[in-house]
Amino acid sequence: MERPALLLFVGLCSSGLWAEHTTVGPEEFRLVGTDSRCTGGLQRRIQGSEWSEVWDIDMKILANVCRRLDCGSLVSVRETRDNLNITCSDSVRLENRSSRCSGRLEVKSNNWWSSVCEDDFDLLDAEVVCRELGCGAPSVLQGALYGEAEAPILSREFLCEGHESVLLDCGSSWRKTKACPPDKAVGLTCSGTAAS
Known part of the structure; x- marks a missing residue:
């Protein structure tokens, strides 16, 4: 049976940064590297594997990640040397x-x-x-x-x-x-x- 969408907030006390987790189908996504709830570097984990940076992903999936993080709609996507940095906002x-x-x-x-x-x-x-x-x-x-x-x-x-x-x-x-x-x-x- 497929798990329901999971939404967790994990504070990273040692670095002062945070990560937001969401499950979209068999994949989990999180935003890392900033103190803003709805922006950051996108990481993905597939069925319990290690977290990895995301380089290439369908825009519809990105929009769905924003909604599942309770962050409204996708505002922008930037490519950095490490991964994709996304910004979501609903306001x-x-x-x-x-x-x-x-x-x-x-x-x-x-x-x-x-x-x-x-x-x-x-x-x-x-x-x-x-x-x-x-x-x-x-x-x-x-x-x-x-x-x-x-x-x-x-x-x-x-x-x-x-x-x-x-x-x-x-x-x-x-x-x-x-x-x-x-x-x-x-x-x-x-x-x-x-x-x-």
């Missing part, structure tokens, strides 16, 4: 981008993607987004840097303290001011700017 994305770590910020709320107003977003918020996407620290935060808003603009101000792992874990409040113009949509560049 934020960077659109109209020049690299995987820069673009116009959009946030998913109630199953809709929305842009964020520059007035409702600060450097602490940007730190959380860059961390969530596995993109290092923020380097540029500016309205309309990557074009005007195409999605509706979210009427929510984020109140991150900077330590949260995902943006939607941050506190927030509803914007009290008038509507935000499309040219004030947040554009963000993080320090990890490798192309996707």
